[in-house]
Amino acid sequence: MEYRRYKPEDFADLYAIEEVCFQPPFRFKRRYMQRLVDAANSATWIAEADGAMTGFAIVEWTQGIRGVSAYIETIEILPDHRRRGVGNELMRLVESSAREAKALVMWLHVDAKNEGAKRMYESQGYEFYGKEDDFYAPGQGALIYKKSLAVNTEV
16 A cells, blocks of 8 residues: 555545545535645545555644644545555544644544444544534534644654
């Protein structure tokens, strides 16, 4: 598996993965996804196997009163490539991008019923922070996780 930063010519393949991973109304709209990957305050990482995109992750960061915080907008992996460490590596890469942006904390929402994703986030040091009822749709809530990002003290 190879990992690299997103390039504009990747959009069609990236959105094709979105269409496999999420069905309406849970799928990001094409225009919104394009805004995310093009934003100056975001980073998108691509996973590839044999030159074909197999997954991606998008992180976005914002300056707040208490410093910069980052939010994982999405992490998506084609079903045939799950449970192979791709998600863990994409998480490491988006965290690295967030740290470069001086983010102090990383946030994410996860479907309350997605046990595999919850296990992955917890194994990466994310802690349960709360829940949001009806986040995805009526009756489909999300759990909120966060992770403090260590300040890089290298000299």
